[in-house]
Amino acid sequence: MNRDQTGKKLAPILGNDQKIEVAIEDDTTVIKLFSWVEGLGWSCQKTVGLESSLLDDLHRSLAAARRKVNRNSGDAAPGKLIMFPSVS
Numbered sequence: 197m198n199r200d201q202t203g204k205k206l207a208p209i210l211g212n213d214q215k216i217e218v219a220i221e222d223d224t225t226v227i228k229l230f231s232w233v234e235g236l237g238w239s240c241q242k243t244v245g246l247e248s249s250l251l252d253d254l255h256r257s258l259a260a261a262r263r264k265v266n267r268n269s270g271d272a273a274p275g276k277l278i279m280f281p282s283v284s
């Protein structure tokens with residue numbers, strides 16, 4: 197067991213009432229979803245442990261989901277076409 201990797205926490209991802217924490221414990225990546233409960237504070241709702249071999253697949257899946265959400269959101273401004281001057 198490598199002390200440098202055991203229990204190493206990465207920066208949490210914060211939302212208004214939810215946050216995700218990612219930690220590395222031995223060879224397992226642990227992802228925890230927390231919700232804010234009034235009067236109680238942060239409460240862990242779900243915990244998922246992933247083997248290191250699955251991290252690349254998880255990354256690709258999250259990137260594909262983000263692209264789909266961004267494409268369907270319609271928030272992106274239409275591109276602006278810049279015409280190059282003609283050369284004679």
